[in-house]
Structures are given as structure tokens and as C-alpha cells.
Amino acid sequence: MTTTVTRRADTAPAWREVTPSAAELSPRRHARRRRLIERTLAVAVPVALIAVWQVLADAGVIHGNYFPAPVAIFDAWIDIIRNGIFVDAVAASLRRIALGYLLGCVSALVLGLLIGSLRIVRVALEPTISALYTVPKLSILPLLLLVFGLGELSKVLLVALTCFFVVLINTIDAVGGVPARYTDVGRSCRAPYWAMLWHITLPAALPQMLTGLRIASGLAVIVIVGAEFVAANTGLGFLTWNSWNLGVPEYMYVGIAAISIIGVLANLLLRGVEWLLTPWKR
Amino acid sequence: MTSAARVAVERVGKVFPGGSGDVQALSDISLDVADGEFLCLLGPSGCGKTTLLRIMAELERPSSGVVRLRHDNPARPLSAVVFQDYSVFPWKTIRDNVMFPLLQTGMRRAQARRVADYWIGQLDLGGFEQAYPDTVSGGMKQRVAIARALAVEPELLLMDEPLAALDAQLRLLLQEKLLQLWQANSNTVVFVTHSIDEALLLGDRIAVMTARPGRIATIIDVPFVRPRDPDEIRASPDFAVLRDEIWHRLKRELQPA
Numbered sequence: 308m309t310t311t312v313t314r315r316a317d318t319a320p321a322w323r324e325v326t327p328s329a330a331e332l333s334p335r336r337h338a339r340r341r342r343l344i345e346r347t348l349a350v351a352v353p354v355a356l357i358a359v360w361q362v363l364a365d366a367g368v369i370h371g372n373y374f375p376a377p378v379a380i381f382d383a384w385i386d387i388i389r390n391g392i393f394v395d396a397v398a399a400s401l402r403r404i405a406l407g408y409l410l411g412c413v414s415a416l417v418l419g420l421l422i423g424s425l426r427i428v429r430v431a432l433e434p435t436i437s438a439l440y441t442v443p444k445l446s447i448l449p450l451l452l453l454v455f456g457l458g459e460l461s462k463v464l465l466v467a468l469t470c471f472f473v474v475l476i477n478t479i480d481a482v483g484g485v486p487a488r489y490t491d492v493g494r495s496c497r498a499p500y501w502a503m504l505w506h507i508t509l510p511a512a513l514p515q516m517l518t519g520l521r522i523a524s525g526l527a528v529i530v531i532v533g534a535e536f537v538a539a540n541t542g543l544g545f546l547t548w549n550s551w552n553l554g555v556p557e558y559m560y561v562g563i564a565a566i567s568i569i570g571v572l573a574n575l576l577l578r579g580v581e582w583l584l585t586p587w588k589r
Numbered sequence: 590m591t592s593a594a595r596v597a598v599e600r601v602g603k604v605f606p607g608g609s610g611d612v613q614a615l616s617d618i619s620l621d622v623a624d625g626e627f628l629c630l631l632g633p634s635g636c637g638k639t640t641l642l643r644i645m646a647e648l649e650r651p652s653s654g655v656v657r658l659r660h661d662n663p664a665r666p667l668s669a670v671v672f673q674d675y676s677v678f679p680w681k682t683i684r685d686n687v688m689f690p691l692l693q694t695g696m697r698r699a700q701a702r703r704v705a706d707y708w709i710g711q712l713d714l715g716g717f718e719q720a721y722p723d724t725v726s727g728g729m730k731q732r733v734a735i736a737r738a739l740a741v742e743p744e745l746l747l748m749d750e751p752l753a754a755l756d757a758q759l760r761l762l763l764q765e766k767l768l769q770l771w772q773a774n775s776n777t778v779v780f781v782t783h784s785i786d787e788a789l790l791l792g793d794r795i796a797v798m799t800a801r802p803g804r805i806a807t808i809i810d811v812p813f814v815r816p817r818d819p820d821e822i823r824a825s826p827d828f829a830v831l832r833d834e835i836w837h838r839l840k841r842e843l844q845p846a
């Protein structure tokens with residue numbers, strides 16, 4: 308028997324070394340690499356999912372009548388871009404969204420600032436506003452159609468109403484939540500109502516108001532698609548709905564994809580607006 | 590009072606109605622603040638010293654009694670307040686923060702900008718005019734709040750624990766700064782603090798308050814001559830004696846009967 312038994316007392320103490328890693332040695336390069344990896348992943352995952360879909364469709368695993376292959380959808384997309392159907396549909400939906408959104412948001416922002424900053428008005432109106440807010444706006448589409456007819460106005464108003472209540476509630480809430488430590492400064496300077504509103508209330512409430520605006524943009528897209536399903540013969544909602552009638556499922560997917568792209572772009576646009584309007588948060 | 594009073598507090602009481610019973614914040618407070626005086630309101634937290642200051646700032650009204658504020662020169666604002674926590678507007682640059690109250694007095698922008706920059710320099714904030722408050726340290730933020738109040742040159746400067754949120758070293762430095770600025774400008778000041786040292790260092794008189802309900806327990810004349818040197822005062826035997834005296838007074842108030 309060989310004697311290779313090491314006794315504990317004989318071994319030297321083990322030293323753990325805490326040293327800079329690659330991230331500390333070249334932080335800039337490390338950060339750049341990390342950003343690159345993150346961005347690549349963000350793009351690679353959806354691309355991979357679409358690729359899997361394509362492979363499964365080619366292999367005949369999934370039924371082309373329900374789930375047409377990505378390549379087929381893409382071909383259909385090119386077709387309706389060429390014959391102008393797609394551009395018309397996008398233009399019709401965007402026009403309704405933009406007009407309704409602007410109308411609803413601007414009026415809600417102005418009214419919200421006034422209602423939120425005048426206690427007595429706020430107390431008088433808040434229960435009514437809360438009650439109206441909970442009404443699903445799509446459910447009043449028939450009423451709007453009854454009053455304003457099948458034209459553009461009823462759809463623009465539906466978007467406007469949807470945006471109006473979300474933005475109004477967020478604005479009233481934001482204005483009511485302005486910390487007293489800020490308004491006290493204004494009061495102690497004897498600032499008049501409009502100066503308080505412009506210099507203190509508005510900027511203090513702005514971040515939450517902008518959140519309301521962002522939520523409203525998503526809802527605007529949702530509600531216009533719903534309206535176009537039943538009460539339009541233009542627009543992306545109509546395109547999606549009608550492709551079922553026509554038995555062309557590819558168009559349906561083009562519509563769905565385009566709608567979600569509009570939603571993403573609107574969100575990005577509003578993040579940009581947020582960045583511009585709140586320079587102190589950068 | 591021998592000299593003319595700037596603020597006369599007469600039998601002031603303040604009750605805050607609450608869900609679990611009313612809270613008597615102030616009871617029967619009478620106090621004069623002389624013109625040009627630096628008066629410290631000293632007391633344990635919850636003794637109503639902030640409430641008294643807020644009444645002087647016309648941010649609250651008393652439940653009983655009256656506070657009279659003398660306003661000599663309508664061209665200058667009656668009062669300005671330096672608040673306890675960071676009341677600096679995060680959405681305005683440091684320059685715009687200091688300009689805000691100046692513009693409310695009707696001053697033109699160009700002049701307000703000059704005045705603001707002067708006070709920014711006085712509080713050693715030069716070079717940070719365009720910075721947003723959240724990008725600078727807590728001590729700098731509080732100096733912005735002080736510059737904002739001083740810039741309007743109020744007849745009465747009300748300060749509500751302006752240095753409470755700062756660390757000990759920074760606090761000493763800003764105390765010196767305040768002393769220096771006050772000695773150069775001599776406004777009337779009411780300064781709320783819970784620090785005995787700070788009150789002794791800065792004040793001409795110290796009104797020691799008791800807690801619940803807030804009353805004035807005693808008023809102490811601070812004997813140190815001006816201009817004061819903070820290091821010299823802290824080292825003097827009088828300082829230790831007065832600090833002890835006030836501390837024992839406060840301790841009695843803080844201990845349950």
C-alpha cells in the first residue's frame with residue numbers, strides 16, 4: 308500500500324482570488340458585445356419561429372388552409388401591395404386611428420388638467436367619468452352607427468371615445484397625485500393658477516399622462532379593427548375579416564401582421580415623444 | 590420685544606381633525622420675531638414646529654389666534670420658504686428652478702436669469718446652471734432650494750429643516766455657508782431644526798418647543814457675537830454649557846411622565 312494520503316494540516320491554505328473579469332478589463336467593448344448579442348436575440352427568436360413554421364408547413368405537418376406557410380403569406384402580401392389593396396387598407400385604418408386618437412387625446416388632456424386641478428369639478432365629475440370609462444366602447448358602435456351613419460365619422464368617434472376616457476382618467480389621476488411638496492413651492496411664491504398649471508402641475512403629471520397616451524394608442528388599434536370587421540368596406544380590419552369570406556387565409560395573416568406592426572410602431576413613436584417631452588428623465 | 594417685530598404670533602392654536610380623533614398640533618403659542626433676527630424653532634419631531642412655520646408662510650391657517658406678518662416693501666416678496674425635503678422641481682434645470690419664483694414676482698426673464706445666476710454662484714453651484722437636479726448630489730439639490738428662496742430677497746426667510754437630509758459633514762459646510770450668507774444679507778429668518786448645535790450656531794434666539802401639543806417651553810438668548818466663526822463657537826465653553834442646558838430641557842419633555 309502506497310502512502311499518498313494527504314493530511315489536512317499539511318496542505319497549504321487555499322486562496323480564492325477575486326480579480327477583474329473581461330467585463331471590467333474592457334468595459335466598453337464588453338458592453339458593445341452584450342448589446343449586439345441582445346439585439347441579435349431579439350431579432351433571431353421571431354425569425355426562428357417563422358422558420359420553424361415554414362419547415363412544418365413544407366413538411367405538411369400543419370394544414371395550409373388554416374396556417375398557410377410564411378412564404379405563401381409573403382407572396383400574398385407582395386400581391387396586394389402591387390394591386391394597391393394593401394396600401395388603401397393601411398391608409399384607411401391609419402386615417403381613422405390618427406384622427407380619432409388626436410381628437411380623443413387632445414380633448415382628454417385639456418379637460419383632465421382642468422378637472423384634476425379644480426377640486427370641486429373633480430368631485431362632481433369623477434363618479435360619472437368612472438362609470439362611463441367601464442363601458443366597453445365597442446359596444447356603443449351600433450349607437451354611433453345609428454346616430455352618425457355608416458360613414459367615417461362613426462369610426463373616428465369610436466376611436467376618439469376609446470382614447471378619451473383612458474387619457475382622461477390617467478390625466479385626472481396624475482394631476483391629483485402631484486406631490487404637495489411641489490405645489491407648496493408654487494403657493495409660497497404666490498404663483499397664479501395658470502403658472503401653477505404650466506410650471507408645476509403639467510410637468511409633474513406628464514409622465515403618467517404619457518403612459519395614458521401610450522395605452523390609448525394600443526386601444527385605438529384594437530377598437531378600429533373591431534369596427535372595421537363589421538362596419539366598413541376598407542381598412543385592415545375589413546381586409547382580415549373579408550379574407551375569411553373570400554377563402555384566402557393568406558390575406559388574413561397579412562392583415563393581422565400589419566395591424567400588430569402598426570401597434571408596435573405607434574408605441575415606438577410615443578416612446579420617442581416621451582423622450583422629447585421629458586428631458587429630465589433621460 | 591425691543592426692536593420692531595417682523596412676525597407677531599398671538600395665542601395661536603392648530604388642530605388637525607383626524608379619523609381617530611383630533612390632533613392638537615399647536616397650543617397657545619405666542620412669539621415675536623424681531624426685524625433682522627435669526628430665530629430658531631427647536632423641538633422634538635412632531636412638536637408642531639413645521640406647522641408653525643407653515644402658518645407663517647401662509648400655507649396653513651391657525652385654528653385659533655392670529656399671526657401678524659409685517660410687509661414693508663411691496664417690491665420685495667413678504668416671505669420665501671426653504672422646504673424640508675427636496676422640493677426642487679426635477680423637470681426644471683437648476684437655473685430654471687431658481688428663476689421660477691423670480692418670474693412670479695413679475696421680473697423680466699433676462700433680469701431673472703442674471704439674478705438666478707448670481708445666487709447659483711453664491712451657493713457654489715456655478716457651472717451646473719443647465720443641469721437637471723436629479724443629476725446632482727443631494728447636498729447640491731438642497732443648495733438649489735436655498736438659492737431659490739434667497740434669490741427673491743424676501744423680507745422674511747422661512748426654513749424648515751433645510752439641512753436635515755444631509756450627511757453630517759455636508760451639514761457642517763452648509764451651516765457655515767448659511768451663516769456667511771445671512772451675515773452678508775441679514776434677512777429676518779425663522780429656522781426650524783431639531784439639532785441643538787445647529788440652533789446655537791445659527792440663531793440669535795432659540796424657541797424651544799414641547800411636543801403634543803406644541804407649546805413654547807422657553808426662549809433662549811444665544812450670546813455669541815457676530816460675525817460668528819463656527820469652529821470657534823463649537824470649541825467655546827459657553828457652547829457646551831448651553832447645549833447641555835437645552836438638552837436637559839428637551840430630555841424632560843421627551844421622557845414619559
